[in-house]
Amino acid sequence: MSTPELRQKSRLPLALSIPKTEDSRNEDGFYRSAKGVYALSDGASVSFDSASWARILVRHYTRNPEFTRGWLAGAIAEFRKLYDRETLPWMQQASYDRGSFATLLGVRIVNEGRLIQIFAIGDTLAVLCDGDRIKATFPFSAASAFTRSPQLLCTNPVGNAFLDEVDFGYDLVADWTFTGLKQPALLCMTDALGHWLLSQRDRNSSPISALRKLQTPRAFARFVHEERAAGRMKRDDTTLIALW
């Protein structure tokens, strides 16, 4: 029998997202499976078709959350089916060859939150909360980490060479739990919001309570516009996935 807190987490997450500008394509991708697997990806604007790459990564992850070299090769093969390289104009062929780049944040909620497995490549942030308190963040714990260029998954295998130095089962994962938390919540967010959250975490009013109030796309858009205008949030595609 589930406890009331854990049962509550069986419901669907709230997904809120707005693009960098009103007329630009949103290159963040989110997908969820019926089995409690979520994935969020932030496509890098300066690359060929990061929106499609982000979408492929999140669908791939929710179908099969076991990230391996073969997994990545399968995702790249799926992306390559979208374009006929030989017919592209030279500038697009060059950009296609250079690659499309995106983050990947995967979440598996097992046993109604007794185990939460986080998988992260890049600067898309997962946050575990208890009420308005931040209990853990992954993969970054400080706002300063967002100033460095993140390592991103690339459709050109050369761009994934950084994975040679990475222990997939250790460096890229965190295991959390809702067990023992009075008011557990799990948030996933792309880097503009992640940087905002970590730079606001020590302020008097909790940034978590500010996010908790955002229950509709309109409220989220207004909040992001205000924070951008105040210079506290970078202008970028901005997505919040919240399991309150």
Next chain:
Amino acid sequence: MPYQAEISRDNPTCFLFVIDQSGSMDEITETGRSKADFVADVLNKTLYTLITTCSKAEGVRSYFDVGVIAYGGKEVASGFGGALSGGIVHPINAISEHPLRVEERQKKVDDGAGGILELKTKFPIWFDPKSVGGTPMRAALDKTRETVAEWCEAHPASYPPTVLHVTDGQSTDGTPEEMADALRRIATKDGQALLFNLHVTSQGGPEILFPTSETDLNDEYSRMLLRMSSPLPPHLAEFADDKGYAIADGSRGFIFNGDPQCIVDFFEIGTRPKLVADR
């Protein structure tokens, strides 16, 4: 803090390449190619890389305006040919559409499974090597100053222009230093225009990379080019440092007698503004 402006389609920045095409640029270097040939090749690759950075599936985004000023003999003119020859500075999407020609080259790439693939690649050419007559550097930098001033007036909030000047010889139309000083004083709200100088020489001697002072430079002409060069802003200094150059506080955007890799790096470092909004 200067050099922080968001570079976007609404707020592009500008790169200006100022290329010496005087007669002495036909000297053959240790690579077996003339200096003019090598510089033309690096410039074509730099344009290719800038355009690739701006290219997406739906087209080329104009994050940058780019110009080439070529000087040699008695002439200072746009370095572009064909449809681009009528002006000096063009949005990068216009440059992408009007190379002089597109060549087909082979390149080797990782196939992702431990092997190597040979791919046919289209490579555009905008700029052919040329070397003729004297070195009207003063007039060239005056034209550059005028171009930078016009651009800054039209883009007052943008990341300021970056000028990459490549030369191998002494000016034959008077000292260019006052033109360079005037150029570096032109500013947008985000900071002063940047002027970086690359002295490709056949004099021999040690290479001097991003120095802070004139101490190690033996001739007055190199010392003048150093004085004409802007200090590297922090983000470019960091990038140069990441590429393995010994960068100190006050390092200037100046290279003397660099090897071919240094010349490639000079262009890469100089064309690396922060794409703040566009990661």
